[in-house]
Amino acid sequence: MSLLDCxxxxxxxxxxFFIKQPSxxxxxxxxxxxxxxxxxxCISRLISFLGFDQKDWSAHYKLFSRSCWNELDLFxxxxxxALPLIDDSFIAVAFDDTKLKKTGKKIKTAFYQKDPLSPxxxxxxxxxxxxxxxxxxxxxxxxxxxxxxxxxxxFKEVPAVKKPGKKATEEEWLQYKKDQKKFNLSxxxxxxxxxxxxxxxxxxxxxxxxxAVVDGSFCNSTCMRTPIEVYVL
Numbered sequence: 001m002s003l004l005d006c007x008x009x010x011x012x013x014x015x016x017f018f019i020k021q022p023s024x025x026x027x028x029x030x031x032x033x034x035x036x037x038x039x040x041x042c043i044s045r046l047i048s049f050l051g052f053d054q055k056d057w058s059a060h061y062k063l064f065s066r067s068c069w070n071e072l073d074l075f076x077x078x079x080x081x082a083l084p085l086i087d088d089s090f091i092a093v094a095f096d097d098t099k100l101k102k103t104g105k106k107i108k109t110a111f112y113q114k115d116p117l118s119p120x121x122x123x124x125x126x127x128x129x130x131x132x133x134x135x136x137x138x139x140x141x142x143x144x145x146x147x148x149x150x151x152x153x154x155f156k157e158v159p160a161v162k163k164p165g166k167k168a169t170e171e172e173w174l175q176y177k178k179d180q181k182k183f184n185l186s187x188x189x190x191x192x193x194x195x196x197x198x199x200x201x202x203x204x205x206x207x208x209x210x211x212a213v214v215d216g217s218f219c220n221s222t223c224m225r226t227p228i229e230v231y232v233l
Contacts, residue, residue: 007035013077023067026060072195075153078136079203082151085138090209092137093196094150095218097158097185101128109159132158132185132192137213154196158188186222189214 018024033046118124135150161179164172
């Protein structure tokens with residue numbers, strides 16, 4: 001089976017997650033175009049690549065703003081096809097944040113943040129969106145002399161709390177400081193870890209232990225001491 005056949009097989013399993021079939025077909029076309037287009041894979045470029053640039057674009061944009069589908073469901077075919085490759089009693093999932101550079105100044109959740117590629121002697125800033133990604137670590141070394149392969153199974157935006165303006169009241173600043181402690185990266189990690197555990201249980205890995213592999217920034221009381229709700233089938 002070729003790489004293209006495998007990709008199309010995964011996309012074919014998206015069908016139950018869309019209420020309307022036109023939305024499913026449109027999602028498949030955009031997914032294929034996102035791998036084929038040259039340069040930035042923004043929606044307008046995908047539409048042009050598919051040859052729909054002289055037609056109404058609204059349906060493609062509504063797929064992301066109005067269609068009823070859950071992005072976590074789209075990763076379930078990857079989990080289902082990867083589980084037979086894991087013979088261990090545990091499943092390792094690596095979590096880390098990643099940044100997507102943006103230029104538009106009207107994107108509500110975009111903000112200035114530290115550029116991870118900046119040198120240690122000069123910290124640079126990057127304007128863009130922040131996401132938390134979780135990747136399933138498949139132990140390929142059990143069957144051949146290869147390192148583990150990481151397969152993305154969750155990708156969620158984790159915006160920062162918006163800072164009040166210069167004319168903000170004292171109450172707004174107090175609320176801002178409270179939200180900073182509550183809605184931070186560690187808070188979103190707990191939610192993502194809980195959703196990933198639920199996805200694994202639904203697919204058939206309820207009896208396997210999930211190991212969350214993270215870096216030192218997640219080793220805090222929010223991630224380690226706060227209990228995570230267990231999903232019961």
